[in-house]
Amino acid sequence: MRNLKVMMAYRGTNYHGFQRQDNALTVQEVVEEKVSSVLNEKVVINGCSRTDTGVHANNYCFSLLTESNILPVNFVRGVNGRLPDDISILSCEEAEPDFHARFSCKAKEYIYKIHNSESKNPFETDLSYHYRRPLDADIIRKAAAKFVGTHDFKAFSSDSGEKNSTVRTIYYFNVEINGDSVKMLVKGDGFLYNMIRIMVGTILAVNEKRIQLDEIDSIFESKDRQRAGRTAQPHGLYLNRIFY
Template identity: 35%
Template sequence: MRNIKLIIEYDGTAYAGWQVQPNGVTVQETLERSLAQMLGGPVRLHSSGRTDAGVHAMGMVAAFKTEKNLPLRAFSDGLNSLLPRDIAVRGAEEMPATFHPRFDAVGKHYRYTIFTGRYRSPLQRLYAWHCRRSLDVAAMRRAAGHFVGEKDFAAFRGAGCAAKTTVRRVEAVDIAAAGEFLQLDVRGNGFLKQMVRMMVGTLVEVGTGRLAPDDVRRFFETPVPAAKGVTAPSHGLCLVEVYY
């Protein structure tokens, strides 16, 4: 039995997230359907995690088992010929039988894009959050430092989060300004449901002056969800890479 690892890029706009669910078309479902067409039978993909509806990915990792003796190019070039244009396999690799995309992952890198232009941008509407108010980037960077380290992120998890523990380690939160864009790069050993989006929403509240940078530190001391800012919309978020 072969264990095939896929690196997957997708535009999440048209999908109800990664994971198969009864009330919407998902990325996992679409990939499994194309794999079943290629392999002549049902296939179950195991992924490095989930993404919410509207979230994008450059480097989602998933794996599946097969007895078919097809060349690896069949699982990249061949599979891409069956997939819709908003999903693509960027690489395929044969892994040891024990490899699991989720349990073997040691870290993830997410990027959130904010568009700060005065006028809305039709070209950016699916990939960046349009924040019309002026943002104090220096204050946001000071606040971002409070997220770094191993901490209890209970105040930064979305409703319905089923994680057994809310302790996570964030390695870095970097904010880069380029013209009318801010890119927030978040790296850590794992993330709770909507955690990155809630972190970004809080940093934007700091940037607008509604919160002070030190308020972020206090949220860890007294994790009251109602005290935080808004949850950033999903379409600005992209899973860049999973580390092993």
């Protein structure tokens, strides 16, 4: 039995996230079907992350077990030949028997893209969040810095029934601004449900002065989701890198 580590990219617009569902089309369902047809055996792929409806991935890792002796290069070519245009296999390689795309992951980096302009960009539809208000670069960078470090992020999660620890470590939260293009890059050891989108929504609320910069500390302490900002739209979010 071989264990394969596969990297792919996808545009999430047409999918209800990565993880297979009974009543909606997902990335996992489509990829499993095409991989199974190439390997001529039914396979289950193990994804590195559950992405939400409309969320994209520049680099997404999945692992799978197979009896096939297919060469990695032929796996890439064969599966890409059957996938729709919004999903692409980037690479395939042999992995150690105990490698698992999710459980072996040490950290992840996400990007949140914002088109900051009064006018919409027709070439960015479903690929970045159109935000019309002027951005104060200094204040949003200070707000992003508040999330760096080890904190209890319960107030920044949509899953009120989370039974596991809600403590996470954010290694960096950088804001890059180039004209009307804004990228927020955040790397952490793990993320709660909607955590990044809520952090982005909170930063934008600080920009709009609906939340004060020094309130973020007390929001952490409160563990109250209602005190944090809104959940930013999903189509601005990309899984960018996975660290093993």
